[in-house]
Amino acid sequence: xKPTVRKIAEDLGLSSATVSKALSGRQEIxxxxxxxxxxxxxxxxxxxxxANRRRLxxxxxxxxxxxxxxxSLMFNLMVNFQKYASRLQxxxxxxxxxxxxxxxxxxxxxxYANNFDGLFIAGLKTTDPYYQQLETTTTPIVAxxxxxxxxxxxxxxxxxxxxxxxAIRHLxxxxxxxxxxxxxxxxxxxxxxxxxxYMAALYMHKxxxxxxxxxxGDYSLESGAKAADYFAKxxxxxxxxxxxxxxxxxxxxxxxxxxxxxxxxxxxxxxxMSLCLGCMPTxxxxxxxxxxxxxxxxxxxxxxxxxxxxxxxxLEPYLVVRESTAPPRG
Numbered sequence: 176x177k178p179t180v181r182k183i184a185e186d187l188g189l190s191s192a193t194v195s196k197a198l199s200g201r202q203e204i205x206x207x208x209x210x211x212x213x214x215x216x217x218x219x220x221x222x223x224x225x226a227n228r229r230r231l232x233x234x235x236x237x238x239x240x241x242x243x244x245x246x247s248l249m250f251n252l253m254v255n256f257q258k259y260a261s262r263l264q265x266x267x268x269x270x271x272x273x274x275x276x277x278x279x280x281x282x283x284x285x286x287y288a289n290n291f292d293g294l295f296i297a298g299l300k301t302t303d304p305y306y307q308q309l310e311t312t313t314t315p316i317v318a319x320x321x322x323x324x325x326x327x328x329x330x331x332x333x334x335x336x337x338x339x340x341x342a343i344r345h346l347x348x349x350x351x352x353x354x355x356x357x358x359x360x361x362x363x364x365x366x367x368x369x370x371x372x373y374m375a376a377l378y379m380h381k382x383x384x385x386x387x388x389x390x391x392g393d394y395s396l397e398s399g400a401k402a403a404d405y406f407a408k409x410x411x412x413x414x415x416x417x418x419x420x421x422x423x424x425x426x427x428x429x430x431x432x433x434x435x436x437x438x439x440x441x442x443x444x445x446x447x448m449s450l451c452l453g454c455m456p457t458x459x460x461x462x463x464x465x466x467x468x469x470x471x472x473x474x475x476x477x478x479x480x481x482x483x484x485x486x487x488x489x490l491e492p493y494l495v496v497r498e499s500t501a502p503p504r505g
Contacts, residue, residue, distance in 0.1 A: 178219040187215060198290070206280040206288070213288040231260055231476060232291040233269045236277075236298040236305065247448055248465050249297060255469030256295060263477055265292070277304040286314040293317070293476045300362040315479035317472050320365040322487065329475040333463035334489040335365065339372025340379060341494040342415045342443045342461055347380040350502045351441060355388040355411040357402045357421050366391075369417040369445070392421050399424020407432060412440065412503040419444035423454050426499065430455075437501040447495055456498030463492050 184194045189212070197204045197212035198221075204212075233253055257267045268289070282305045286294055293315035299306045309316065309323045320332035346354050356373045359366040370389070377384050390405050392398030399421035406414055407429070416422035422444030429440055436442065436456055444451060447462030471488045478485045 178216070178221040180221075183212065183216055183219065183221065187212065206276065206285075210280070210284065210288045213290070229264065230266045230268060230289070230291050231473070232286070232289060232294045233267060234285075234294050234296045235269070235271045236296060236303060237273070237300060248446060248463075251465035252297070252469040252472070255466045256473045257469075259470045259473040260477075263473070265477075272305075274303060282308040282312050282316075283314050293480045295319070295472050295476055296321075299364070300360075301364060302362050315476060317476040317479070319468075319472070320363075320368065322364075326484070326486065327479060329479055329486040329488070331468060331472040331475055331488045332365065332368075332490070333468070333492050335368035335372040336375055337372070338445060338461040338463075338492045339369065339374075339376040339415070341492065342445075343373065343376035343380055343382070345459070345494055345496065345500065346413045346415070346441060346443065347382065349413075349441065349500060351413040352382055353385075353388065353409075353411045353413070354382065355390065355406050355409065355414040357399065357406075357414055357416040357425065358389065358391050359417045359421075360393040361391055363394075366417060373415060392417075394418045394421060396420050396424040396427075399426075400428040403428035403432070406440070407434075413443070413500070414440060415443045415445075417445050419446045419448045419451055419458060419460055422458050422460070422499070423450055426454055426456070426458070437499050438504055441500040441503070443500060445492075451495075451497065454499075459497045459500040460495050461492045462495050464490065 180191050180194050184191045193204060194212050197209040198216060233256060253269060260267045295317045297319035299318060299321060309318060309328050310325055312325060312327060315327050317329040317331055322330040343354060358369055374384055388409060388411050390402045392402050403425045414425060416425060422442050426436060426442055429436055434440060444458045444460040447460045451458040451460050467490055471490060475485055475488055
């Protein structure tokens with residue numbers, strides 16, 4: 176007799192609705208119940224009977240910590256990931272998971288319990304349990320802006336080295352020699368790449384690297400404002416910001432302090448979010464394309480599920496010049 180959801184529910188003393196939700200990976204069902212249901216369904220052969228239903232998971236981690244610009248980027252990225260996946264005949268399930276849930280269930284068990292062929296993960300911090308497990312996972316995974324040596328883990332993102340070079344070259348050509356970096360929090364892998372891009376670009380343009388011109392924010396508007404207070408006490412004439420939202424915070428705070436922009440300070444952001452056009456002055460930024468990122472992430476993940484060894488894709492950013500940059504005074 177072919178195993179059914181009702182059979183599993185009766186044997187485990189659960190409702191059919193609970194079993195159905197557990198097999199679909201719904202987060203209102205506890206990880207323990209999902210694991211119990213999935214294990215029993217596998218034992219009965221139920222999962223094999225539904226093997227034609229191929230599934231990819233989009234796993235967003237630390238979603239409450241995402242700012243407005245990051246959330247907008249992720250939304251556009253996920254939409255295009257799903258469009259590409261549908262052409263490949265895959266269903267896509269979006270799941271949000273926090274730190275405590277990561278501690279209760281391993282990454283591989285999460286993928287197995289939810290019947291995922293592969294996972295696309297965004298938002299991981301270097302302190303997250305799942306970040307540590309990327310080195311040893313046996314699940315095909317694409318991680319946003321994270322590179323590890325595991326051949327089953329791919330990396331998709333925007334080239335921060337190129338982004339830093341574009342920003343610093345633009346500012347250097349305007350005549351700036353004292354260029355600060357407003358980076359994101361150090362727990363983000365992408366912040367390390369932004370710093371590397373900044374330092375490499377300074378070297379290429381023969382500009383002295385001064386650690387006192389580096390400030391760690393947290394990708395929020397508020398951290399941009401705090402950074403403005405910090406940089407106002409330095410001799411920086413320009414600031415390269417690791418996100419547009421932080422750039423907006425810098426600009427708003429400088430204006431409150433009575434500075435004229437871009438005459439007193441030139442500001443460059445990163446992302447090219449819509450907020451760049453709503454700020455006064457409008458923000459010069461390093462643009463990335465979330466649609467292309469979403470398609471690339473799905474393509475690489477599909478390749479990994481098919482044992483195609485394409486693991487790392489870095490898309491090239493481009494410079495969008497607006498009103499927030501100008502030659503320094505004098």
